[in-house]
Amino acid sequence: MSTTISRLSNGLRVVSHRMPHLGTVALGLWVASGARHETPEQHGISHFLEHMAFKGTARRTAAEIAEEIEQVGGELNAATSLDATYYYARVLKDDVGIAIDLLADIVQNPRYSEEDLARERDVILQEIAGTKDSPDDIVYDLIQDAAFANQPLGRPILGTAESVSAITTADLRAFLAARYRASHMVLSAAGNIEHGDLVRHAEALFQGLNAGVPSAATPAKYVGGSRLSDKKFEQAHVVLGFEGISFRDPAFYPAQVFSGLFGGGMSSRLFQEIREKRGLCYSIYSSAWGLGDTGLLSVHAATGPEMIGELVDVVRHELHVMTEDLASERELQRSKAQLKTGLLMSLESSVGRAEQMARQVLAFDRLLPAEELIERVEEVSRDTVRETVRRLVSGTTPCIALVGAGCSATSVAKRAMVRLGA
Numbered sequence: 249m250s251t252t253i254s255r256l257s258n259g260l261r262v263v264s265h266r267m268p269h270l271g272t273v274a275l276g277l278w279v280a281s282g283a284r285h286e287t288p289e290q291h292g293i294s295h296f297l298e299h300m301a302f303k304g305t306a307r308r309t310a311a312e313i314a315e316e317i318e319q320v321g322g323e324l325n326a327a328t329s330l331d332a333t334y335y336y337a338r339v340l341k342d343d344v345g346i347a348i349d350l351l352a353d354i355v356q357n358p359r360y361s362e363e364d365l366a367r368e369r370d371v372i373l374q375e376i377a378g379t380k381d382s383p384d385d386i387v388y389d390l391i392q393d394a395a396f397a398n399q400p401l402g403r404p405i406l407g408t409a410e411s412v413s414a415i416t417t418a419d420l421r422a423f424l425a426a427r428y429r430a431s432h433m434v435l436s437a438a439g440n441i442e443h444g445d446l447v448r449h450a451e452a453l454f455q456g457l458n459a460g461v462p463s464a465a466t467p468a469k470y471v472g473g474s475r476l477s478d479k480k481f482e483q484a485h486v487v488l489g490f491e492g493i494s495f496r497d498p499a500f501y502p503a504q505v506f507s508g509l510f511g512g513g514m515s516s517r518l519f520q521e522i523r524e525k526r527g528l529c530y531s532i533y534s535s536a537w538g539l540g541d542t543g544l545l546s547v548h549a550a551t552g553p554e555m556i557g558e559l560v561d562v563v564r565h566e567l568h569v570m571t572e573d574l575a576s577e578r579e580l581q582r583s584k585a586q587l588k589t590g591l592l593m594s595l596e597s598s599v600g601r602a603e604q605m606a607r608q609v610l611a612f613d614r615l616l617p618a619e620e621l622i623e624r625v626e627e628v629s630r631d632t633v634r635e636t637v638r639r640l641v642s643g644t645t646p647c648i649a650l651v652g653a654g655c656s657a658t659s660v661a662k663r664a665m666v667r668l669g670a
């Protein structure tokens with residue numbers, strides 16, 4: 249298997265990973281522009297832009313876009329995150345040209361008709377309404393708001409009914425022109441493909457991309473605090489959060505290893521102590537994600553409102569233990585094995601590999617060999633895990649989000665914050 253990266257004259261980076269044993273290719277265009285690049289007036293525009301890309305171009309109607317990709321049995325979709333938007337396809341190896349042409353067309357030549365805008369706005373408003381019925385969606389929107397209050401990172405990616413209703417076609421065109429710059433895009437493909445063919449397609453089809461460099465995102469500032477919703481559900485969902493670590497920081501991998509041994513599976517400390525020994529919830533897990541300048545360590549559980557206090561106490565105690573005592577060698581090796589396995593398994597999937605390569609190039613302007621990633625995991629020691637935990641839980645105000653505790657939400661949240669030491 250071979251991996252190659254090239255840069256076109258307009259700054260677009262093209263990367264591929266040849267997997268000749270496959271009969272398909274996964275490919276996509278990743279744009280370093282997401283929800284965190286929006287002003288308050290633009291809230292939700294990145295996601296709206298992604299939706300509108302499929303509503304027709306100067307050459308194709310929305311129906312023709314769908315028919316053309318499905319005529320060859322392919323898939324075409326897109327997604328928006330905090331720091332990126334990506335448009336991706338999966339096709340048979342002989343149909344790569346069709347997929348690239350479609351991707352180039354929807355990104356460079358969107359039609360943005362008023363009629364389509366009004367119709368898709370209604371679709372997005374229904375999508376936003378759907379999140380109000382999901383305690384998981386609500387609680388994670390709340391924890392983001394608590395962690396990064398009054399900042400783009402703290403706002404829901406979808407936008408609000410008010411912000412989405414105010415977006416116009418002129419707004420979409422202005423945002424596209426300002427943010428979708430070739431120098432901040434990556435065309436990534438993995439599967440049965442020749443790199444030279446991919447570059448030729450890209451040179452022919454992506455010359456219309458805007459040149460130059462878009463403005464940088466406002467640096468994030470972690471805040472902390474509590475957010476709650478008294479909307480009633482069968483269970484109370486709680487997320488506890490602490491300022492996390494950027495993926496550029498050397499401590500990023502120790503944070504990942506810690507999250508794994510703390511709440512990364514059935515053998516983790518939280519699962520064993522809170523689920524198995526105490527029966528306080530059905531599931532509990534931790535996660536540690538990072539962006540270029542910040543991150544968030546979080547613990548999520550769903551339980552009865554009357555059990556939240558004890559659950560928070562146990563989480564706080566286990567965190568304190570981790571700051572004072574070393575993790576066992578067995579725990580460390582188990583978490584490192586899980587992390588390494590996840591990294592290596594992603595290389596076996598053309599979809600996962602295409603995304604991994606694009607994200608690496610956007611973040612570091614280079615590809616990180618699997619050997620380098622494994623080495624970073626292997627370098628994590630019990631001491632570095634302990635020091636990372638101390639850094640994560642000290643010096644900043646923790647945050648808590650609570651959904652589904654009904655009228656007792658305020659008092660429950662206050663008691664939980666006191667237990668966390670905020």
